[in-house]
Every structure is written in C-alpha cells, then in structure tokens.
Amino acid sequence: MDIAARYHQVIKYLEQPISIAPLVVLRVVFGLLMLFSTLRYIAMGWVETQLIEPVLHFSYYGFEWVNPLPGNWMYLPFAIMIASSITITMGAYYRLSTILFFVCFTYIELIDITYYLNHYYFVSIIAFLLILVPANRLFSLDVKRNPSIRSRKVSSWCIDIFKFQIAIVYLYAGLAKVNYDWLIHALPLSIWLPAKSSLPVIGGLFTLKATAYVFSWLGMLFDTLVVFGLLRKKSRWFSYIAVVVFHAITGILFQIGIFPLVMIFAVIIFFSESFHQRLLNALNKVLTGVSLFDEKASQLREQRQPGFAGWKYALLSLFFLFQVFFPWRYLLYPGNVFWTEEGYRFAWRVMLMEKAGTATFYVKDGENGREGSVINGQFLNMHQEKQMAMQPDLMLQYAHYLDRHYSQNGMKDPIVRVESYVTLNAQPARLLIDPTVDLTQVEDQWTPKDWILPYSTQNRD
Numbered sequence: 001m002d003i004a005a006r007y008h009q010v011i012k013y014l015e016q017p018i019s020i021a022p023l024v025v026l027r028v029v030f031g032l033l034m035l036f037s038t039l040r041y042i043a044m045g046w047v048e049t050q051l052i053e054p055v056l057h058f059s060y061y062g063f064e065w066v067n068p069l070p071g072n073w074m075y076l077p078f079a080i081m082i083a084s085s086i087t088i089t090m091g092a093y094y095r096l097s098t099i100l101f102f103v104c105f106t107y108i109e110l111i112d113i114t115y116y117l118n119h120y121y122f123v124s125i126i127a128f129l130l131i132l133v134p135a136n137r138l139f140s141l142d143v144k145r146n147p148s149i150r151s152r153k154v155s156s157w158c159i160d161i162f163k164f165q166i167a168i169v170y171l172y173a174g175l176a177k178v179n180y181d182w183l184i185h186a187l188p189l190s191i192w193l194p195a196k197s198s199l200p201v202i203g204g205l206f207t208l209k210a211t212a213y214v215f216s217w218l219g220m221l222f223d224t225l226v227v228f229g230l231l232r233k234k235s236r237w238f239s240y241i242a243v244v245v246f247h248a249i250t251g252i253l254f255q256i257g258i259f260p261l262v263m264i265f266a267v268i269i270f271f272s273e274s275f276h277q278r279l280l281n282a283l284n285k286v287l288t289g290v291s292l293f294d295e296k297a298s299q300l301r302e303q304r305q306p307g308f309a310g311w312k313y314a315l316l317s318l319f320f321l322f323q324v325f326f327p328w329r330y331l332l333y334p335g336n337v338f339w340t341e342e343g344y345r346f347a348w349r350v351m352l353m354e355k356a357g358t359a360t361f362y363v364k365d366g367e368n369g370r371e372g373s374v375i376n377g378q379f380l381n382m383h384q385e386k387q388m389a390m391q392p393d394l395m396l397q398y399a400h401y402l403d404r405h406y407s408q409n410g411m412k413d414p415i416v417r418v419e420s421y422v423t424l425n426a427q428p429a430r431l432l433i434d435p436t437v438d439l440t441q442v443e444d445q446w447t448p449k450d451w452i453l454p455y456s457t458q459n460r461d
Contacts, residue, residue: 014156016156017153017155018154018155018273019154019293020135020137020138020154021138021277021279022271022273023158023159023269024091024138024140025279026266026269027089027091027130027135028089028139029265030088030126030266031088031090033265034081034085034088034101034127035082035085035086037123037257037258038078039082040258041078047078049381050112051108051112052071052074053381054112055379056379056380056384056398057111058113058398059112060110061444061446066107066111077107077108081100083100084097087141090141091135091136091139091140091141091142092140093142094135094142095136098130099131101127102128102130106124109121109124114387114394117257118169118348118349118350119256121346122169122259122262123262126162129165132161132315134158135158137154138151138280139284152292159269161316161320162266162269166227166263166266167227168324168348169348170223170227171223171224171227173350174224174225176347176349176352177219177223177224177352179352181338181425182352185425186209186212186213186215186216187354187426188352188353188425190212192254192354226239226243226246230243233272240267240270240271243264243267247264248260250351277292326347327348329343338352338355338424340392341391341393355424356390356423357389357420357422357423359376359398359419360373360419360420361373361399361402362374362416362417362418363415364414364417365414366412366413366415367413374402376398379402380398389420389422390420392449392452393444395418395432396444399416399418400439400440402416403416414440415440416440417435417439419431420432420433420435424455430455432452433452434453437451439451
C-alpha cells in the first residue's frame, strides 16, 4: 500500500461517525470538576497567599512577561473561570467558554512556577483540546438556542484525541518509574509511607519495608499497563476499578489536590458509546423526562457534520508530536535529571523523588567588596523558598532578582552567589550549585547548566 492510500485510510478512520455521548459526558464532568476546583482554590485563600501577596514570582522560561494583575484584580480571571465552568457544563456559548477557561487557567498557571503541578498542566491540555471539538451539539443550551447544530454523531478523532492524551500521561508516568531508586530502593515511598503509620487499621503496614516495594512496583505496573486494559472491553471494568482504587489511595496518603478526581472521571471516556448514552439518557430523563438516545432516534439519518479542516489536522499533529517527544528532552542533558531538573517538568514525572534543600545567598558589593547573607523570608513565602532551595533554575532567577533589588538600593555591581545543600532520596545533603559562581553573570538557557555540580561523581551511600 502506497503512502497516499495509507493517508486516506487514516483520514477515513479519523472521520468515521461515532456517538457524541462520550464527548458530552466529558464536557459535563470537566465543567463540574473545574467549577469545584476554582471555588476550592478561592476558599483556601490561595489567590491571596500565592498570587497577590508574594513580592516575587518565579517565571517559566520564555514566559517572563506573564505577571499577576494588580491587587484584587487577580480575582477577575477566577470569576471568569467560574462563569465559563458553568457554561461549559451547560453547553452554553461553548466555544467562547472553552477559550476563556483555557486562557484564564493557563494564565494563572504561568504566573509562578513554584506551584507547578502535573494536573494543572493536564487541565490546560484538556481545556485546549475541548476548544477544538463540538461537544455542545447535544444536551446543551446551545442546541436549545440553535437546534440546527444538534447531532448524535461526531468524527472519531473527537474522542480519540482525549484517549491518546490520557494514554501519554499514564504511560510516561509509568516509564518514568523505571529507575533504580524507585524499583530497587523503593524510594521515595520508603520515606513517605512510614509517616502514615497513624492511619487506622492499615497504618501498621506502612512501617514495613515490603509495603514500599509493593507500592513501588504496583505503581509502575499500573501506570504502564492501565490504558491497555481500558482499551479492551473484557478488561475495562477491572481496569477502571484499579484506577479508582489507585487514585483513591494516593489521594488519601498524599496531598495532591484534585488530581485523583480528575483522572478517575477523565478515564470514563474509554467506556463504550452505549455506557455514555445510558448516562445521558438517565440525566436527561431527570431534567426533561425525555431520552436523548433510543432506537427510533438512532435510525434517523442525520446531516453529516463538516469534515475535519486541514488546519486542525496540522495543529493536532504538531501538538501531539510535542506531547510525545518533549518529555524525552532530558536525554539531551548530562547527569541525573532528578538532581539537575533539566528536562524534568512537563514530562509526567509524578511523585518520583524526595528532595529538599537549604540555600544561603551571599551578596557582595562590587565596589567595596563587602559581603553579607540574604534573609530569604524578606522576599519569598515559605513555599517559594522551599521550592527555590532545590531547583537550580529558580535559584538563578532569585539571584537576578537580588541583583536588581540591591542595585536599585545603591549597591554597585552586586555579586550574588549561593551555597545550596540539597538531599535527594534520603542521601546526605550535597552542594548543588558551584558556590564560587557569580549568578548575576549567568543567563538561563536551553543548553546544559555547567554551574550545577554533578551528582553522578559523588559516591552514593
């Protein structure tokens, strides 16, 4: 078969009509979860403590131009997210709602890198993909306003892009666990689990070394294999039960926000069309007394939806090429990725290390040579200081901030260096950054950071 024939075969598969039900369920679930998440964020006071109060925000590389709105104006994007979450759920002004939610959520996520979490990244991705699909063509207020858009069918790509993205998350999380510390030393679980010994009934099990090994290996196998189980009808329910149990346990044991809920409900998209149709029928009967899907309706011929525009093929091809290859960029950097963290983020590395550090910054006046240490608490909150003290790129950002601060306060050509002692997976603390380097003379970039001291040359205990 030649390339052209294969291409047309792929296009035929991507555009074959299937039930819209899984997409509608995803839309409703996503909207409800995001409404809950946004209200929770506000109720916890995090708008104030994380976005408004800090003196300094740590930027993502290339996004230094993203800054918080002044004062209480920071509540504006949250108000927009509340409104758009509701309208996404109801399928009202759907395209505008998904765009507004994606922009506001991603904007908030980009303000401060110290609050990076994998599930924030995942939410941004799902919100972006929802912009591209017609999830409002059934069970929506948009259909009430414009019945001509009503459809029980969508092209299969509308469902498959979400399955593929979820598969990337789980598979890459599993592959990341195939490392020496996780499988051979059961780290960091052998550090974390004993701290949960106070839990009733099962707490005593967490003091056993064997428990950490069981959890480590099962965690790796679960992440690596669960999607394959979800794809097969015979193993789907068993795999989904495993998803619920796995995420429920991790949610109880560790503080990881709404990530367990997001994944438990997101993987429902792997279930059959009939499963989702029954869900929507039950919900619509409660609301209107009418079924959305029945035999008579399924026999009706519906107008075929417009074909998949070429620009969407190009956009999604680029998007998924990025998703597949970007997590492997760490291979371009020397040393231990957990130590240097070069290529660590946006690669679905979930809870793979126990890392902590202390960072003492010294600022020297370039004119008179006087040097003093910095009280980090004057510029950073506790969370920011904790994260900065173990991540080299954040130390560099902080050094440049100190350079600007002391220059503005009359110091001539400040020289900023840091003594940072970091422990990784219960190993003795070691110097992370060369303490002789003037970080004001270093610029962050994609190339390897030679001012990070190598971990591999230091003996492991």
